[in-house]
Amino acid sequence: MRMKIEYAGHYEDCTGGNKSFGGGDDASGTFNNCTGGPYSFGYLGTASGTFTNCTGENHSFGYLGTVSGTFTNCAGGSSSFGGFGTASGMFNNCTGGNYSFGYNNVVPAGKFYFCSGGQYSFATPPSASSYYCMKGGLTFP
Numbered sequence: 001m002r003m004k005i006e007y008a009g010h011y012e013d014c015t016g017g018n019k020s021f022g023g024g025d026d027a028s029g030t031f032n033n034c035t036g037g038p039y040s041f042g043y044l045g046t047a048s049g050t051f052t053n054c055t056g057e058n059h060s061f062g063y064l065g066t067v068s069g070t071f072t073n074c075a076g077g078s079s080s081f082g083g084f085g086t087a088s089g090m091f092n093n094c095t096g097g098n099y100s101f102g103y104n105n106v107v108p109a110g111k112f113y114f115c116s117g118g119q120y121s122f123a124t125p126p127s128a129s130s131y132y133c134m135k136g137g138l139t140f141p
Contacts, residue, residue: 008049016040022047028069036060038077042067047082048089056080058097062087067102067110076100078118082110087123091115098136 007022009029014021018037021027027042028049038057041047047062048069058077061067067082068089074081078097081087087102088109094101098118102110105123112122116134 004045019043027051039063059083061096079103081117096121 004025006026007029011021011029011034012032014034016036019039020036021031021034021040022042022045023039024044026045027047030049031051031054034054036056038059040056040060041051041054042062042065043059044064046066046068050069051071051074054074056076058079060076060080061074062082062085063079065085067085067087070090071094072092075095076097079099080096081091081094081100082102083099084104086105086109091101091110091112093114095115096117098120100117100121101112101115102123103120111129112133113131114133119136121135122130
């Protein structure tokens with residue numbers, strides 16, 4: 001039986017498949033230019049690292065977990081960036097699909113700058129720390 005693993009190292013120009021880079025575990029390291037498949041980067045765990053120019057498919061970046069890291073120029077599919085978890089990190093110029101960016105947060109959290117998400121993205125009401133973001137084609141604050 002595999003015990004919980006924490007991905008705390010430095011990862012650069014890496015590519016992984018389904019559940020890579022902490023899929024089911026924690027991603028607390030530094031990730032630069034990394035690409036993961038569905039359920040990557042802290043799925044079911046915590047994505048608390050520093051992520052720059054990273055891409056994940058659906059349910060990536062802390063889906064059902066906590067996203068408390070720093071994300072710059074990252075992209076995820078549906079339900080990414082704490083989609084059904086908590087998005088309390090810092091997000092700069094990131095893109096997510098439907099149900100992304102802490103959609104299920106009861107209390108708005110995180111800081112979002114120039115981010116865009118699909119339908120039902122971002123907590124409702126949106127965080128007071130959301131600047132020039134788009135939700136399902138609608139701009140808010």
